[in-house]
Each structure stands twice: as C-alpha cells, then as structure tokens.
Amino acid sequence: NAGVMQNPRHLVRRRGQEARLRCSPMKGHSHVYWYRQLPEEGLKFMVYLQKENIIDESGMPKERFSAEFPKEGPSILRIQQVVRGDSAAYFCASSPVSLGASYGYTFGSGTRLTVV
C-alpha cells in the first residue's frame, strides 16, 4: 500500500512563474491537508480538502495560492507568480476520516520549492 505520494520532490522556478505541486493520498483516504515549512521553522497549516470541496483554507495566503482536489486525480497546490518568499517545503497529508485524532495523519515526503 503506497503512502502519500508527492511530486515533484524538488521544483525550481524563476520569479513570476507558476508552480504546481501534486499530492496523491493513500488509497482509501479522501481527506487531504497541505502544510508549508519555511526554512528552520515548523509546519504551518494551509488548506484542508475533501474530494471536490475546500473545507478549510484559513492558512492559505489570500493571493496567488489555490488548491483543488478533483473527483479524479491528485490534489494540486498551485502558486501563481512565485516570489522568493515562496521558497519552502510543501507537505501533503491524508487521512481516511475528517478528524484524525486517533490517526495522526500520514505525510508525504514533500516538495521542496526553490524560487530563483
């Protein structure tokens, strides 16, 4: 049973370009969470999605960032017009139910975005 799959592992973008990060949850998981880890910091929540629905996007920057989790295919985190401050590791987690208190979530290996 494959874990949470994220790709690419590393992504380099020039300022002003778009970055697309993909996350395929574990089989049977219908809840996806995106977190961002800035250098030397802890992880910060960005967005929580279920299939075709954004449940909580309270941690998403208001501009340039968007996320989706379509009925078919992986969840996508999209960053438009990237700036140097977007350089970070972006982690995706999934769970089979909405409350992961007894589960703890499964994280992917992350996508490390570098903006040059």
Added chain:
Amino acid sequence: GNSVTQMEGPVTLSEEAFLTINCTYTATGYPSLFWYVQYPGEGLQLLLKATKADDKGSNKGFEATYRKETTSFHLEKGSVQVSDSAVYFCALLHNAGNMLTFGGGTRLMVKP
C-alpha cells in the same frame, strides 16, 4: 488560539545519553498530542501520540506522557543512538478541528 512551544535546539548528545525534549501547549478543551520525526530530506513520520490526559505514547524506545496539569508532552528516550539524529516536532490536534498545530521543531544530533 492553539499553540505549541518546544525547546530550541540543536540538542547535541553522545550515544547512549538520556534525551528529553520539552514540549508545552496552549489549547482549550482536550486536544490530542503527537510527536513527529523528520529525518534529513524526508517528510514527517508519526513517532507517537496520546489522545487523553495521563496517556503515555511510546514507540522505538521513545515515550511521552500527556500531562494536563502542566500542559506538557515531553519526549524522552533512555539511550539515544546516532540513528536518532533528526528534527522532532511536537504537535496538537484540537478535537473540534482538522488541522495540526506544530511547534518549531528541535534538532537532535547524536555523536558516536
């Protein structure tokens, strides 16, 4: 709001030394508490968890006890190994929410 505070690192220990990484939290109600470990270049792995007061989570020789009276969840290991070198994150999940709140992480370096 919810918050998690960890001792700052790096923590440098010799092999077989005793490890304590302090973690305290602020939250209303009864959150669940977690320790995650991140090895270099990898994602986070769940190390252990506790879902109610006085629960003790344990795994791979690590353990942590949920102390509601001191709002703490300190991570301990009796004898660390070089392979334990990693960054350790304390986190909480409020039982009414869907997001994990993480501490800033503590880097552990174990020397042979």
